[in-house]
Amino acid sequence: xxxxxxxxxxxxxxxxxxxxxxxxxxxxxxxxxxxxxxxxxxxxxxxxxxxxxxxxxxxxxxxxxxxxxxxxxxxxxxxxxxxxxxxxxxxxxxxxxxxxxxxxxxxxxxxxxxxxxxxxxxxxxxxxxxxxxxxxxxxxxxxxxxxxxxxxxxxxxxxxxxxxxxxxxxxxxxxxxxxxxxxxxxxxxxxxxxxxxxxxxxxxxxxxxxxxxxxxxxx
Amino acid sequence: xxxxxxxxxxxxxxxxxxxxxxxxxxxxxxxxxxxxxxxxxxxxxxxxxxxxxxxxxxxxxxxxxxxxxxxxxxxxxxxxxxxxxxxxxxxxxxxxxxxxxxxxxxxxxxxxxxxxxxxxxxxxxxxxxxxxxxxxxxxxxxxxxxxxxxxxxxxxxxxxxxxxxxxxxxxxxxxxxxxxxxxxxxxxxxxxxxxxxxxxxxxxxxxxxxxxxxxxxxxxxxxxxxxxxxxxxxxxxxxxxxxxxxxxxxxxxxxxxxxxx
Numbered sequence: 001x002x003x004x005x006x007x008x009x010x011x012x013x014x015x016x017x018x019x020x021x022x023x024x025x026x027x028x029x030x031x032x033x034x035x036x037x038x039x040x041x042x043x044x045x046x047x048x049x050x051x052x053x054x055x056x057x058x059x060x061x062x063x064x065x066x067x068x069x070x071x072x073x074x075x076x077x078x079x080x081x082x083x084x085x086x087x088x089x090x091x092x093x094x095x096x097x098x099x100x101x102x103x104x105x106x107x108x109x110x111x112x113x114x115x116x117x118x119x120x121x122x123x124x125x126x127x128x129x130x131x132x133x134x135x136x137x138x139x140x141x142x143x144x145x146x147x148x149x150x151x152x153x154x155x156x157x158x159x160x161x162x163x164x165x166x167x168x169x170x171x172x173x174x175x176x177x178x179x180x181x182x183x184x185x186x187x188x189x190x191x192x193x194x195x196x197x198x199x200x201x202x203x204x205x206x207x208x209x210x211x212x213x214x215x216x217x218x219x
Numbered sequence: 220x221x222x223x224x225x226x227x228x229x230x231x232x233x234x235x236x237x238x239x240x241x242x243x244x245x246x247x248x249x250x251x252x253x254x255x256x257x258x259x260x261x262x263x264x265x266x267x268x269x270x271x272x273x274x275x276x277x278x279x280x281x282x283x284x285x286x287x288x289x290x291x292x293x294x295x296x297x298x299x300x301x302x303x304x305x306x307x308x309x310x311x312x313x314x315x316x317x318x319x320x321x322x323x324x325x326x327x328x329x330x331x332x333x334x335x336x337x338x339x340x341x342x343x344x345x346x347x348x349x350x351x352x353x354x355x356x357x358x359x360x361x362x363x364x365x366x367x368x369x370x371x372x373x374x375x376x377x378x379x380x381x382x383x384x385x386x387x388x389x390x391x392x393x394x395x396x397x398x399x400x401x402x403x404x405x406x407x408x409x410x411x412x413x414x415x416x417x418x419x420x421x422x423x424x425x426x427x428x429x430x431x432x433x434x435x436x437x438x439x440x441x442x443x444x445x446x447x448x449x450x451x452x453x454x455x456x457x458x459x460x461x462x463x464x465x466x467x468x469x470x471x472x473x474x475x476x477x478x479x480x
Contacts, residue, residue, distance in 0.1 A: 074466050078465070
C-alpha cells in the first residue's frame with residue numbers, strides 16, 4: 001500500500017514537472033508572439049493556458065486525495081505542500097504568459113523605438129532563464145540552485161525599472177502611446193513571472209530543508 | 220500551552236539487559252510534566268521495554284539488569300530505599316488489552332485506594348465518582364456502579380482502567396498501546412480524554428499507530444533496533460510538530476514515511 005502511495009506521489013511530482021514545462025514553453029512563445037506580432041502563435045498560447053488550468057486542478061485533486069487517504073508526514077508532507085503551493089505559482093505564470101499573448105494580438109505599430117524592444121528582449125531572456133532554473137531546482141531538489149534565484153531576479157527588476165523610465169520619456173502620437181501602454185503591461189507581466197519563479201525556488205528550499213527560514217517574502 | 224517545561228521523568232545513560240542480552244543502550248531522555256510523550260518505532264524496538272522501566276515493571280522479570288539512572292522528580296527510582304508499590308501508585312500503567320478485575324465497576328476503582336488505606340465509605344464513594352468523572356466514564360456507568368465491569372464495552376473497560384489509575388492519585392500515566400484493541404470511536408474518546416488528563420497528569424504513550432502519535436502527543440521519541448541482536452536505541456526525540464514535518468534523522472524520516480519498518 002505504501003509503495004503505491006510513493007508511486008502516486010511520484011506521479012504528482014512528474015505532473016508538476018510537465019505542467020512546468022508547458023508554462024516555460026508558453027512564456028517563451030508568448031514573448032516570441034509579442035515580438036513578432038504573430039497572432040496565431042499568440043492564440044496557441046492562450047489555448048494552451050486552458051490546459052495549464054486543467055493540470056492545476058487535476059494535480060490539486062491528486063494532492064487532496066493523498067492527504068485524505070495517506071496522512072503523509074515529513075518529506076512526503078513537505079512534497080505535497082510544495083506541490084500545492086507550486087501549482088498556484090505555475091498557474092499564475094501561465095495566466096501572465098496568456099496576458100502577454102493577448103497583447104501580441106493587438107494592432108501592431110511599426111515605428112517603435114528599438115531601444116525599448118532591445119531592453120524588453122533582454123529582460124525576457126533573463127526571465128526565461130530564471131523560470132527554467134526554478135523548475136530545474138524542483139526537479140533536482142537542488143537547494144544551492146534555489147539560493148541563486150533571488151540574485152538572478154535583481155537584474156530583471158532593474159531592467160523593468162529601466163523600461164518604465166524609457167516609457168516615461170516617450171512623446172508621440174496616440175498610436176505610439178497605446179503601444180507603449182501595452183508594452184508597459186507586458187513588461188510588468190514578465191517581471192511578475194520572475195517573482196513567481198523566485199517563490200517556487202523558496203518553496204523548493206523549504207521542501208529540501210524543512211526550514212521556514214528558507215522562505216522570504218518576495219516583493 | 221505554557222512555555223515552561225518541567226521535567227517529570229528522565230533517564231540518563233540507561234542500559235537494560237535481559238540476562239546477557241543488552242536490550243536498550245544509552246537511553247537519555249526527558250519526559251515533561253503535563254505533556255503527552257509518544258514512543259514510536261517498529262515492533263521489538265524497545266519502546267514498551269523502556270516504558271516498563273519507568274515504573275519498574277521489568278523488575279518482575281528474572282535476570283534483568285538496569286544500568287544508569289531513571290529519575291522521577293529528580294529521584295532515582297532504582298535506589299534501594301524506593302518503595303516500589305508507592306512508585307507504581309505514582310506512575311500507573313494502562314495496558315493494551317483492558318484488564319478490569321472480575322468485580323463490579325465500583326470495586327475496580329475502589330480497590331487501589333483501599334489497598335492504600337482508604338477505609339471510609341464516603342471517601343471511597345467520592346474517589347470512585349471523581350475518578351470515573353475524570354476518566355469520562357461517570358455518565359455512562361453512574362446508574363450501574365455495582366454491575367460487573369466485564370459487561371462494559373472494550374472502550375469503557377479501558378476508561379475504567381484509566382479511572383483505576385487515577386483513583387490512587389497517580390502523577391504519571393504510562394499507556395502501552397491503549398487503543399489497539401478499540402474501535403475508532405472508542406479510540407477518539409480515549410484520545411480526547413488524554414487531552415483533558417494532561418492538565419493534571421504526565422502521560423507517556425506507546426503506540427504503533429503513527430497517526431495517533433501525531434494526533435495526541437506533544438513530544439515524540441523514536442526507538443530503533445538497527446541490526447538483529449543489537450540493542451535498541453533512542454534515535455530521535457523532539458516536539459511532535461517537528462518530528463512529523465522535518466525530522467532531523469534520516470532513520471526517523473524513513474520510518475515515519477513508511478519507507479521501512
